[in-house]
Amino acid sequence: MTPYPFTAIVAQDELKLALQIATVDRSIGGVLAFGDRGTGKSTTIRALARLLPPMRVVASCPYHCDPADARARCPHCAEAAGEREAIETPVPVVDLPLGATEDRVVGALDLEAALTRGERRFSPGLLAAAHRGFLYIDEVNLLPDHLVDLLLDVAASGENVVEREGLSVRHPARFVLIGSGNPEEGELRPQLLDRFGLSLEVRTPDEVATRVEVVKRRMRYDQDPEAFAAAWAEDEAALIVRLRDARARLPEVAVSDAVIERA
Numbered sequence: 303m304t305p306y307p308f309t310a311i312v313a314q315d316e317l318k319l320a321l322q323i324a325t326v327d328r329s330i331g332g333v334l335a336f337g338d339r340g341t342g343k344s345t346t347i348r349a350l351a352r353l354l355p356p357m358r359v360v361a362s363c364p365y366h367c368d369p370a371d372a373r374a375r376c377p378h379c380a381e382a383a384g385e386r387e388a389i390e391t392p393v394p395v396v397d398l399p400l401g402a403t404e405d406r407v408v409g410a411l412d413l414e415a416a417l418t419r420g421e422r423r424f425s426p427g428l429l430a431a432a433h434r435g436f437l438y439i440d441e442v443n444l445l446p447d448h449l450v451d452l453l454l455d456v457a458a459s460g461e462n463v464v465e466r467e468g469l470s471v472r473h474p475a476r477f478v479l480i481g482s483g484n485p486e487e488g489e490l491r492p493q494l495l496d497r498f499g500l501s502l503e504v505r506t507p508d509e510v511a512t513r514v515e516v517v518k519r520r521m522r523y524d525q526d527p528e529a530f531a532a533a534w535a536e537d538e539a540a541l542i543v544r545l546r547d548a549r550a551r552l553p554e555v556a557v558s559d560a561v562i563e564r565a
């Protein structure tokens with residue numbers, strides 16, 4: 303189904319700005335959005351995927367290795383001989399569901415290969431899929447403690463290490479962490495909170511006119527998603543150009559002492 307356009311989202315300017323900042327400068331450390339249900343958090347975050355310019359990866363690499371970075375060699379690329387073919391692919395925006403098992407997150411033994419061919423092969427998990435992209439956790443404050451500890455280790459090292467069932471695999475896992483949740487359903491562990499560079503509260507708009515516009519746009523989208531997306535295509539394209547230009551100018555940004563003192 304055609305995703306809801308990012309630029310068509312009414313209000314929620316702080317959330318949209320935070321996501322754009324994280325897109326331009328990945329080193330900021332991700333975004334945490336807390337707020338009531340029905341405020342468009344998940345819709346806004348998932349709409350981000352269409353704004354991301356494609357990235358160059360090593361063809362057939364399950365970890366999206368950068369062909370221009372000779373040091374970033376996963377087990378797959380380390381075994382490949384000769385020149386590495388490069389292709390363009392969309393930047394991954396991966397959902398980590400609350401019910402995901404640890405094997406699904408970190409990866410595990412490929413049971414099909416083991417049972418049918420007797421091969422001991424690693425099946426990459428969600429952390430591998432999110433490498434060089436975004437990992438989105440809805441209801442992040444409800445994430446089980448063992449998965450929180452796992453994410454903290456990987457986020458700190460930028461690497462996922464799996465040693466189980468006779469496997470010993472180490473692969474890069476660097477991603478921008480994006481989380482959303484409802485504070486009424488539980489607090490976020492301080493250790494995980496530290497992994498988000500930007501944190502904000504998302505509130506339901508108070509103005510009646512704004513709320514009416516939210517409903518009207520959603521109704522038009524539900525009636526014909528493709529036509530609705532086409533109506534916002536020009537705005538989406540303009541924002542993509544702005545984000546690409548901002549990323550190109552990022553090395554020229556100078557941080558003044560006044561900004562550092564305020565921070």
